[in-house]
Amino acid sequence: MARADFVALGGGMRGYLALPEGAGPSPGVLVFQEAFGVNDYVQSEVRRLAGHGYAALAPDLFDGATYGYGERESVFARLQTLRDADLLKYVDAALVFLEGHAAVKRGRLGTVGFCMGGRLAFLTATARPARIGAAASFYGGGIAAEQKRFFDPLVDRVTALQAALLLIYGADDDGIGPREHARLAEALSAHKKDYTLHVFPGAGHGFASTDRESYRPMQAEQAWIETLALFARTL
Secondary structure, eight states: EEEEEEEEEEEEEEEEEEEEESSSSSSSEEEOTTTTTTOOHHHHHOOOOOOOOOEEEEEEETTOOOOOOOHHHHHHHHTTTOHHHHHHHHHHHHHHHHHHHHOSSSSEEEEEEHHHHHHHHHHHHSSSGGGGEEEEEEEEESSOOSSSSSSSSOGGGGGOSSEEEEEEEEEOOOOOHHHHHHHHHHHHHHHHHHEEEETTTTTTTTTTTTTSTTTTTHHHHHHHHHHHHHHHHHH
């Protein structure tokens, strides 16, 4: 990598940026955090993308705060304060930063997110469709939920989607089950969208997080192979 550190996005917002080596410019990708902040794990995924030739940026949706994986009450309290309109302000600041950076290739950007960030990757692709070419959602909860869970369901937004979409789930994820997969697949197919939905056996929620007990290395690396193939095809 040529660079990996926090940068100012303007308006008091910041993000973790990693740039690949070489003259560039490189395709840009936004990385969206889990509900624990831009912690060491999220930063490692930003650097992973830079290692594969992408200019990657994770907007810090929690403004520097991070939470331990066992701090569920604090995490839930933080989630209850979040609104899509506010999250999209961070998204827009990150988009402007990447789109104006000399090291970033002009054209549509990619997004990848985990848990709440997986939902935000989908939201970004539907809310800013002309600017997003690919979106990968790792166990993005609530996209097609029957009832609101912290955030409003997004399945009614599929008509706006222009990006190629990769939806990644664990078969043992108790919070995102087959009925939610089916509702989302039905909506995407009905509107003739470019998508892949992959459910990984033997994996639960958070299976790509390298520093959690839920980590499943074989499934996580296969999910990343598919994510990188998506970006290579579209960006």
